[in-house]
Amino acid sequence: MSLLIYGTITSIILALYAMGFSLTYGISGLANFAHGALYILTGYSIWSFINHLGLPYYLSAPLSVVIIGLFGFVIYWVLLLRVRGVPLAELIVTFAAGVAILELLMWKGFYGIQYSLPLFVKGGVRIGGVAVDYQRLFVAGTGLFLVVLLYLFVHHTKIGLAFRGMAQNERTALSVGIESDWIGSLSLAFGSALASVAAVVVLPLGIMESAIGYEVLIYALAVAIVGGLESTSGMIAGSFIIGFGQVAAARYIGPKWMIIVPLTAIVFVLAIRPSGLFGQFKELEERI
Numbered sequence: 001m002s003l004l005i006y007g008t009i010t011s012i013i014l015a016l017y018a019m020g021f022s023l024t025y026g027i028s029g030l031a032n033f034a035h036g037a038l039y040i041l042t043g044y045s046i047w048s049f050i051n052h053l054g055l056p057y058y059l060s061a062p063l064s065v066v067i068i069g070l071f072g073f074v075i076y077w078v079l080l081l082r083v084r085g086v087p088l089a090e091l092i093v094t095f096a097a098g099v100a101i102l103e104l105l106m107w108k109g110f111y112g113i114q115y116s117l118p119l120f121v122k123g124g125v126r127i128g129g130v131a132v133d134y135q136r137l138f139v140a141g142t143g144l145f146l147v148v149l150l151y152l153f154v155h156h157t158k159i160g161l162a163f164r165g166m167a168q169n170e171r172t173a174l175s176v177g178i179e180s181d182w183i184g185s186l187s188l189a190f191g192s193a194l195a196s197v198a199a200v201v202v203l204p205l206g207i208m209e210s211a212i213g214y215e216v217l218i219y220a221l222a223v224a225i226v227g228g229l230e231s232t233s234g235m236i237a238g239s240f241i242i243g244f245g246q247v248a249a250a251r252y253i254g255p256k257w258m259i260i261v262p263l264t265a266i267v268f269v270l271a272i273r274p275s276g277l278f279g280q281f282k283e284l285e286e287r288i
Helices: 002-028 035-051 057-083 087-107 134-156 158-168 170-175 180-205 212-227 232-252 260-272
Strands: 124-127 130-133
Touching (some): 035 180, 087 212, 232 260
């Protein structure tokens, strides 16, 4: 029973990690390698608002989400605009930005047990004889809520429909007046904001360290690659495959093996199905 409960919660956490990364890539084809850095930057932003400015938690969290979303928007127009359409250059630029953020946080001394966020909900409950704290249930509920919210946003709002149009056929979208750079910048802003929301609900479960940013990037990449970079259903499936694999590895082999699971999953899937379990295979002429 514990494997089922904690496997499900871990899988939802991984989906939260990957949601923003997959959204940005699925819409604009941009792999945001600063994703993990923006995640941990959210945590330090909230901590600074609470401890230096004296803002309450319920104001610090949404304010940080908005700031990180705007930061993603600025990254597109300042760093990515000139290299747009060159995938390797986009990857290098976003990765360099992420490393710069994480190293700056370490240089400023943002590490240690004193950097932690308060729980949204204290206490816990027993489910099927398994003790589960309320914060983890809150994380699971938030993940499910965001999946539903994203579906409604993409299918029933003007911006969401523009996102879908750009994702399905960029040339057709351009022909009907959808501006590519604005959609790209908005997709990066929304993806960054989703990374920030994930940080808001997940970071209270432990202490904050800059290195967590690299781990979050690895998890987001693993989930997206395993499920398929442009597939929402694949992202969900990938998160559950890796999530249950991690919990099983921690239980039967040892906790230190948890990080090996996503790396192994990446290698295995790329070897047998490079497009991911739910991704579309490219035609041969597109690969050459």
